[in-house]
Amino acid sequence: MSPTPPGKTRERIYRFVQERLLRGAAPTIREIQGAFGFSALETARAHLMALVAEGRLVHEPGRARGYRLPFHRRGRGASGGEAEMRLVPLLGRVQAGALSMATEHLEAWVAVQTRRARDELFALRVRGESMTGAGILPGDIVIVRRQPVAESGEIVVALAGDEATVKTLRRGARGRMELHPANPAFDVLVFPAGDLVLLGKVIEVRRYLDAEIVEAAADF
Amino acid sequence: MSPTPPGKTRERIYRFVQERLLRGAAPTIREIQGAFGFSALETARAHLMALVAEGRLVHEPGRARGYRLPFHRRGRGASGGEAEMRLVPLLGRVQAGALSMATEHLEAWVAVQTRRARDELFALRVRGESMTGAGILPGDIVIVRRQPVAESGEIVVALAGDEATVKTLRRGARGRMELHPANPAFDVLVFPAGDLVLLGKVIEVRRYLDAEIVEAAADF
DNA sequence: ACTCATACCAGACAAATGTCTGCCAAGTCA
DNA sequence: TGACTTGGCAGACATTTGTCTGGTATGAGT
Known part of the structure; x- marks a missing residue:
């Protein structure tokens, strides 16, 4: 040959x-x-x-x-879902009582792609190392869809005490809800049925490694 | 006129x-x-x-x-700080652990916010667990700015011979370049001076937790 | 042996594409 | 005003680049 x-x-x-x-x-x-x-x-x-x-x-x-390179079309048909871009507020901190999502701690706006135009989204900067095991590091930004319930196993933003916290949700016995950190150094938080205030579900995690890509909320 | x-x-x-x-x-x-x-x-x-x-x-x-598009952009540009949104191509997968194929097919387009309009950006899907220590998990999407050089300590996408990989760049002795995984189970790759082909620097890491947010958006 | 398929070679040809040389009209500025 | 710059027009020309038509050699099957 x-x-x-x-x-x-x-x-x-x-x-x-x-x-x-x-x-x-x-x-x-x-x-x-x-x-x-x-x-x-x-x-x-x-x-x-x-x-x-x-x-x-x-x-x-x-x-x-x-x-x-050819297109790798997976799932949905071509014209199926228009993915539109939205700017969602990046909140520096979310505190109890701030459920109104007041814009006091507005840090910036971040661009998010979504098909579900009616979802209420916000972004939150992660603090602490309680989720490092799930690849969520301090300083990361999580995009959150507001929803009052979530499935066991999903990563959620919930109010623990005064502040918002990012954890994995698990259903415990007798309707209890548990917030599991992804870091053995942190404790599991357990809430009696109905006591857990869920802010939403984390649908995306972002980490900016190159300086000031996000910023300045003032413009919008 | x-x-x-x-x-x-x-x-x-x-x-x-x-x-x-x-x-x-x-x-x-x-x-x-x-x-x-x-x-x-x-x-x-x-x-x-x-x-x-x-x-x-x-x-x-x-x-x-x-x-x-030029690779670098000297000092601050004229237009200053407008953060604009762009769609950048998401190219298949990158074998982040062992060595395999560089890029596959164009999967989708993802929205990226940037002030540096002249940067050439592309996105890659990460495969393998070699960067888990840096919070980059298999399946994550990295946004890459195309540039032929990078600083020691930055996370880069390098193409050496047949393989592309996401690693931390470090300068070794005598001009050698080293690609460090963020996972002790993987080895450091060392390249003689000039042998390392750098595709770009990772400027952002993303992880979509909620179904098909990316995808589609394109018909080119 | 015979056909097929793969991998390669040689050269001609045509279409796609960049480059050059002049020229024109309307603003800008000393 | 006159020199100069910018934005545009026309057409010729050269190079780059894809396409086509033949041919050779080798191995796999039948």
């Missing part, structure tokens, strides 16, 4: 194209030809056509650098 | 190019010409050259679709 191990070459070409797409632009057929040492254009092109046939690349015929 | 409001046209051309770049490929000069209704090629090209002169685009002369 060929001097190159069968299949390997195509795989390498695929990755080559992939990387180039990541870096900014699809390669030219001649670039591939050169990079792989082919002495004929058609060789490189044949591989590309094969990759397109396999569905691993898509191609616009005739266009320069007309190769792209 | 011209029939078009001064300055506006160039701005629109910039956004046009930017959007096209985010979708996969730079537009052709003739595409810009057509999209903006110019009757002469040179008009569109003059704007592009101006944008390059302003440092808002970079250009490879002679290459087809040779326009890119």
Whole structure:
């Protein structure tokens, strides 16, 4: 057969194209030809056509650098759900009594994508290390959907004493509700049935690693 | 002056190019010409050259679709602090633990807030547990700013040979670059000076806990 | 042996795309 | 006003880049 191990070459070409797409632009057929040492254009092109046939690349015929990564459509149909963007308030702290979600401690507004336009969302900055085991670190921002109930196992924001706290909700015996930290150094909080004030469910966790991306509430 | 409001046209051309770049490929000069209704090629090209002169685009002369977004942005930009929202492509998965494929298919577009309009951003889904110690769990989405260099201690996406990985970058002796996992079960990867291909820096980590918030949104 | 499929080579050709050279009109500014 | 800049127009031209038409060699099956 060929001097190159069968299949390997195509795989390498695929990755080559992939990387180039990541870096900014699809390669030219001649670039591939050169990079792989082919002495004929058609060789490189044949591989590309094969990759397109396999569905691993898509191609616009005739266009320069007309190769792209295909769309991976999962779930919902194309036009199905318009994901719209909303700005939701980032609250520095939520205290008991502040259930009105007054904007006193408004830190900023963050952009959130959602299909459920009617949900009431807010964002909260996490304090403390009680959820590090679940990958929620101090300083992280959680996006919360306000809802008075939640399923066992979901991460929720609840009022514990005076302040809001982020924990995993679990149903205990006799209707008791438990707030479980994800950190063995913290205790489980147990509430008699009906005593737990749930602010909402955490639907997203965010961590900004690069300075001041969020900020300035003033503008909105 | 011209029939078009001064300055506006160039701005629109910039956004046009930017959007096209985010979708996969730079537009052709003739595409810009057509999209903006110019009757002469040179008009569109003059704007592009101006944008390059302003440092808002970079250009490879002679290459087809040779326009890119510049990597870095010097000092504070003119427009200051407007936080705008952008849709950035979510590219398949990154093998964060062992070594495997770099990027897969385009999964979706996610909304990102940024003031640095010129940054090139993309998102990647993390796989593997090598960064759990840094609160980055399998399935998390990292927002990455494309840049060829990074500081020691920053979390980066690197592409070495065939594999892409999310790790903490550290500078070793003699110019060596090290990729440190945040999980003692994984090994540190060491690269001779110049051998490490950096795709960018992780500027944000996201975790969606409530179903299909991302997804769809795109039909390009 | 025969066909098929894969991988590659060679060269011609055509379409896509960037570049150049002039020219025009309307503002800006010394 | 006159020099200069900006935004635009027309068309020719050169390069880049994709496409096509043939051909060679090797291995797998029948």
